[in-house]
Amino acid sequence: MRLVFMGTPAFSVPALDALHDDGHEIVAVYTRAPQPAGRGKTVQKSAVHQRAEALGLPVVTPRSLKNEPEQAEFASFRPDVAVVAAYGLLLPATILAIPPRGCLNIHASLLPRWRGAAPIQRAILAGDSHTGVTIMAMEAGLDTGPMLIHEATEIGSKTAGDLTEELSLMGARLMLRALDEQPPALPQPEAGVTLAPKISKAEARLDFALPADQLLRAIRAFNPAPGAFTEIGGERLKILDAEVVEGDSSPGEASEDLTLGTASGRLRPLLVQRAGKPPMTPEALLRGWRLPDNARAR
Structure with missing residues (x-):
């Protein structure tokens, strides 16, 4: 399948690898622009940026997707679908409407619980017994789109680092299933919505x-x-x-x-x-x- 991949941190890399290994045509990889990091504030490329370059894939690093030139560039790739995994930039309605099969997101919670930026940490803080991954079709709201596939795992004594690694692998596997099986997208339940704001x-x-x-x-x-x-x-x-x-x-x-x-x-x-x-x-x-x-x- 012809696709654009959109992700930034290490969490996103297993999905990029899985899509590449599965033979999908990745026409562009979108990731956050290089940022200063570490004590020396050295400008560093994101984990996805580094992995995409290692795979020989074209990388695009817009500061925003709200402007017409960036939206025209996205459209020029003619993706069948966009796969999103912790990208970090807002996708406006214009972008969401471009791929015929939509923009599919790997979200690290069992939606509608923990919509937002820090679902893994919020699930642990709240004492949840389980969390998981939901593959969802993106829409304009904050993680409000219909769900395609989900899978749960026990939290137990796992740290956020443990769960991030586990859920990144789970998300990669579930995304391949979603693209292959094309399951129906079901609306999220109205009951049980919680928000997961960024950790300060x-x-x-x-x-x-x-x-x-x-x-x-x-x-x-x-x-x-x-x-x-x-x-x-x-x-x-x-x-x-x-x-x-x-x-x-x-x-x-x-x-x-x-x-x-x-x-x-x-x-x-x-x-x-x-x-x-x-x-x-x-x-x-x-x-x-x-x-x-x-x-x-x-």
Whole structure:
């Protein structure tokens, strides 16, 4: 099938690979323009950009698709369908109407739950037992289009990083099915709609006035990015992994082994990271850093 692929982060790469390996004619790959990244703010191409170049595919990096020249360029590729996976730019109605078979999106949730930018993190934060992937036909609303295929997976103790990798592979497989089988597009249910707004860095600060199990979900939801964090004695610590243990202490109170009090239960970090340092166990941290007296996480 003649198609345009639209994606940006590593999540999108398995779908691009699957479509290429399956023999589809990928006439263009749209991705976000190179952006400054890292401590040195070096301009870097997106994961999709790099992979498309490795596959020898033409890459297009418009800053917007709202203007007539960009829309005319998109139309010039004459795609039968556009496959979208975490592209990051708004597709206006003019673009959505160009491919005869529409624009199909890989969305990392079981729609209509978690429409929006951060469905994986929001599902973990909310304590959902399952999430998954929905292949949907795009329309002007925010992830409101009709659904073609969906599949679920258990969340359990998975981090956002774990689920992102799993769902990216699931989405690639389901997109191939959608293109091959052409299932009917069914409207999303009106009941059960929730929104998944983008994660802010401020949300990643752990609030020890909350129960330990809720904080554990936050740690998993924000791993690997932006990383759940707290401050103890003026030292900023990311907590990358933890467990809930029995016992009571006042919220934020830190014991000698760095176990932290919460509103209900206690939180024992298993993997932490100081600014500019590699991840380490609390035992390794405390060998080189003295915990202040009467330390409290804030």
